[in-house]
Amino acid sequence: xxxxxxxxxxxxxxxxxxxxIHNLVRNFDLIFNILEAKIxxxxxxxxxxxxxxxxxxxxxGIEFLESEGVTVRTIADQSRRDEELCVHCGACTAxxxxxxxxxxxxxxxxxxxxxxxxxxxxxxxxxxxKALKGVNIERLGDAV
Amino acid sequence: MSxxxxxxxxxxxxxxxxxxxxxxxxxxxxASEGPKGAAKKVDVVTxxxxxxxxxxxxFLNFGHASPKMKASKVFINEVEAYAGIAAVDCYMGATQxxxxxxxxxxHPGAFTYGGGHVIExxxxxxxxxxxxxxxxxxxxxxxxxxxxxxxxxxxxxxxHNPRNAYQxxxxxxxxxxxxxxxxxxxxxxxxxxxxxxxxxxxxxxxNDPYYRTIGIGTRIFLGGGTGVVSWAGTQHAPLTPRxxxxxxxxxxxxxxxxxxxxxxNQRYLRGASLAGYGTSLMVGIGVPIPVLDEEVAYxxxxxxxxxxxxxxxxxxxxxxxxxxxxxxVNYEELFSGSVEVRGKRIPTSPLASVVRAREIANILKxxxxxxxxxxxxxxxxxxxxxxRVKVPE
Numbered sequence: 001x002x003x004x005x006x007x008x009x010x011x012x013x014x015x016x017x018x019x020x021i022h023n024l025v026r027n028f029d030l031i032f033n034i035l036e037a038k039i040x041x042x043x044x045x046x047x048x049x050x051x052x053x054x055x056x057x058x059x060x061g062i063e064f065l066e067s068e069g070v071t072v073r074t075i076a077d078q079s080r081r082d083e084e085l086c087v088h089c090g091a092c093t094a095x096x097x098x099x100x101x102x103x104x105x106x107x108x109x110x111x112x113x114x115x116x117x118x119x120x121x122x123x124x125x126x127x128x129x130k131a132l133k134g135v136n137i138e139r140l141g142d143a144v
Numbered sequence: 145m146s147x148x149x150x151x152x153x154x155x156x157x158x159x160x161x162x163x164x165x166x167x168x169x170x171x172x173x174x175a176s177e178g179p180k181g182a183a184k185k186v187d188v189v190t191x192x193x194x195x196x197x198x199x200x201x202x203f204l205n206f207g208h209a210s211p212k213m214k215a216s217k218v219f220i221n222e223v224e225a226y227a228g229i230a231a232v233d234c235y236m237g238a239t240q241x242x243x244x245x246x247x248x249x250x251h252p253g254a255f256t257y258g259g260g261h262v263i264e265x266x267x268x269x270x271x272x273x274x275x276x277x278x279x280x281x282x283x284x285x286x287x288x289x290x291x292x293x294x295x296x297x298x299x300x301x302x303x304h305n306p307r308n309a310y311q312x313x314x315x316x317x318x319x320x321x322x323x324x325x326x327x328x329x330x331x332x333x334x335x336x337x338x339x340x341x342x343x344x345x346x347x348x349x350x351n352d353p354y355y356r357t358i359g360i361g362t363r364i365f366l367g368g369g370t371g372v373v374s375w376a377g378t379q380h381a382p383l384t385p386r387x388x389x390x391x392x393x394x395x396x397x398x399x400x401x402x403x404x405x406x407x408x409n410q411r412y413l414r415g416a417s418l419a420g421y422g423t424s425l426m427v428g429i430g431v432p433i434p435v436l437d438e439e440v441a442y443x444x445x446x447x448x449x450x451x452x453x454x455x456x457x458x459x460x461x462x463x464x465x466x467x468x469x470x471x472x473v474n475y476e477e478l479f480s481g482s483v484e485v486r487g488k489r490i491p492t493s494p495l496a497s498v499v500r501a502r503e504i505a506n507i508l509k510x511x512x513x514x515x516x517x518x519x520x521x522x523x524x525x526x527x528x529x530x531x532r533v534k535v536p537e
Contacts, residue, residue, distance in 0.1 A: 087500055088499040089497045090496075094339055109499050129416065
């Protein structure tokens with residue numbers, strides 16, 4: 001079955017110069033989009049990928065990455081909204097491009113679909129209540 | 145025209161016989177039974193709004209210590225409160241930013257803490273630190289004060305918001321080439337999105353567009369407790385052009401509201417951080433409208449489709465104070481998720497919480513039907529439009 005998953009890859013110092021992405025492209029039947037990449041001062045590289053393909057191919061690809069020493073985090077497991085803080089105002093929906101945050105036209109509640117989140121971090125800036133957590137490439141995955 | 149008085153409605157509330165509906169429920173009643181029938185059937189319509197409302201703040205009296213002090217500078221949690229009022233009175237304004245905040249030095253600033261947050265922390269029962277300085281007088285010799293206190297330690301705490309519950313407001317877009325960070329949220333360049341901020345058909349002044357019942361002395365739901373309308377708000381502008389239903393097609397009436405902070409609830413009074421702009425306060429307000437006659441009923445039955453607002457460019461026109469609105473859109477379109485402006489379909493985002501506005505209208509409805517909330521008859525009405533639209537049969 002075809003699937004699509006947004007993941008964060010953390011390349012620690014030891015594996016930074018290995019041709020890991022090159023091998024991921026060559027050896028696995030995966031389609032992917034690089035959504036964001038960043039090198040942090042603590043000598044760590046980060047990459048946000050949308051991985052699409054057969055369910056098994058996605059699983060194999062992630063296993064390969066982990067066997068190469070890359071930390072893989074599913075963004076949907078990391079991004080969260082503090083339901084106590086959220087007032088359903090809708091300010092976040094002005095910047096969320098993948099519609100991970102969207103107003104339900106019937107109830108007018110702001111619905112959160114973490115599996116669509118690409119961790120761009122814009123909602124964190126837009127939210128007046130600071131209710132959105134872990135949705136930024138730099139901080140994502142730190143708590144794990 | 146048959147009429148009811150606020151006193152008659154209040155005695156029905158006491159007897160548990162009052163018929164009260166929310167402004168949303170009123171839409172169908174007026175549509176099916178007509179204004180006359182609706183006026184006969186319904187006694188009170190409850191409205192609600194919940195959103196960022198600048199021009200909010202609280203008068204705080206922190207009481208005298210020994211020796212006494214005439215505080216000339218006051219800070220609470222490092223946020224300055226205006227102290228030029230009296231010895232131990234101050235006013236904490238919602239948009240006052242904490243001392244040392246980097247502001248917009250790195251744009252857009254985050255503005256994580258300000259006066260709105262101090263007010264929320266107080267209502268939440270959190271401890272705050274107050275520091276005050278003075279030059280010393282013969283009657284008030286103390287020059288320095290630092291103390292930790294909670295809301296109950298303040299002698300008085302009065303929420304007093306000079307301009308809330310704007311009757312209608314702009315729909316904001318950005319025609320410039322860069323992303324802008326405004327009090328209307330984040331606006332993407334070249335009109336790639338639009339934001340708007342009222343609760344539409346639930347909003348207090350949109351349901352009483354000529355201020356026939358809402359005036360000085362109207363009792364209201366305020367910040368989870370009760371309060372009153374104490375004056376017309378600053379910038380009250382009844383002469384804004386109106387549509388065929390009597391609804392102003394832009395910002396018009398406003399309210400000054402006042403209430404005892406000590407009986408309010410954090411759920412309906414929240415500090416807000418607006419990126420690149422500053423801090424503010426989200427306020428929950430619910431106003432009951434006594435259905436005095438069929439004209440009041442007709443107006444309280446207004447629906448989103450009948451309320452228009454102007455689309456305004458915040459990239460250049462608004463900040464420069466120039467230009468004309470790009471057109472009018474109605475709230476049914478705005479709440480649908482997209483609108484068409486100048487031939488382009490653009491996604492819309494609300495900034496006020498209709499979910500919570502609806503919750504407030506329902507709470508106020510239950511207070512009234514349970515007999516725990518009596519209406520306050522307006523003692524004085526606000527300036528209004530010179531002519532009113534005719535009520536259809």
